[in-house]
Amino acid sequence: MQITMSVNGDSVTREIEPRVLLIHFLRDVLGLTGTHWGCDTSNCGLCTVLMDGAPVKSCTVLAVMASGHEIRTVEGLATGGTLDPVQQGFMEEHGLQCGFCTPGMMLTARALLDKNPDPDEDTIREAISGQICRCTGYATIVRSIQWAAAHPAGSSQAETAVDPETAEVSA
């Protein structure tokens, strides 16, 4: 059957079987392999994408059920060549090791910060509690999200991080 949805702001229409899961639609039909496919049982959270702004596990959503909705994947995080603060935060604070859980973690972080721009550590840990990092890099993931909260889009990240002039004067 024919489905139409918005994926990272672009309207896409495809003919699919109703049993195709959203994860496979994104990866195999659209070629957006940034969304990772993990346990297939809605436990690990690797396949998390945003559906109308809320994180969902795309292994447990039928692609047809997403028809008419807005999907955002990791490919849609950066805008016009500028990384999302969450992506920048994962770089700055070493939020990824093997990188397998990273796309889902970053999307959940994005949704959290959209709802609550200044979350405390407990709130961050709760938000990512449905997602597993098998490198067990949770401490750096939390710090990465805190970095993103402290550097919202539009703020001058480099200046906020280190201002060489001020640093020189105070030295």
Added chain:
Amino acid sequence: MQIPAAFEYARAESLDHALQLLAEHGEDSRVIAGGHSLLPMMKLRLANPEWIIDINDLTDLDYITEDGDTLRVGAMTRHVGLLESEVVAGLFPLVRDAEKVIADPVVRNRGTIGGSLCQADPAEDLSTVCHVLRAQLVIRGPNGERTVPMHELHRGPYETSVEQNEILTEVRWPIRSRTSSAYTKVERRVGDWATTAAGASVTLGSDGQIEDVSIGLTAVGLEGSATRAEDAVRGQQPSEELYAEAGRLAAEDCSPVEDQRGTEAYKRHLADELTRRVLRKAVERVMACASSAGPEGTATASLGS
């Protein structure tokens, strides 16, 4: 790779349309709401419906409305909606207690109360919550609407009295004064099903006695309420000894089975301990509400000592 068997898909535009689709496609059609129970079963080929009727567009079934002495909750209300509702937390704190530990935040964005109750999983938390709150369930079918009490909803594991051509549309929780509640769960890790969980609702009389009580247990083979424990508590002054007696009776009356989550003895121990905790917490909460309510309540606040 887990892929469901082939099926046909229809998206319902209204409740009547959904009922019409169920009637049209008959025995082998199933309603899908959040999909976090049905889809995993379809992926394992434990469920193989020929028609899937998607009711996610029925946003008019997603509501939480206070209506006199009843809180009406639409069947499409998602876990996240229940968790974040201040009205629910104020009237029935056990719902927020339970929602905090149901699956995980991402799953809670999809799963619905109607789907949870209709799945009738013996380890499912909202079923216990509904037993404790003595919920009434509104079910719509081709011949109109009927209301059933929670103890008549489940016929057994994974089986409900919602007929194939019917849809659960609303959950009703009676609002009672001088009443509060609590739920607590032991799970191996975030997102796991309960090893054991317990819920209780307590109504205190003006003399501080436990005027009414309901106690439910999750995942230990007790469908309905722990009636002997309830009888032991009703009419008594709250005390640690009373909670211990209720815990003992609840543990005796459940029938846990050993599995990867624990032995029978461990689960009985949890049934005992968690029953005490929820009774204690529910009583504390009634008193806290009563003492913040004014002089009448202040008098009862010393009863726990």
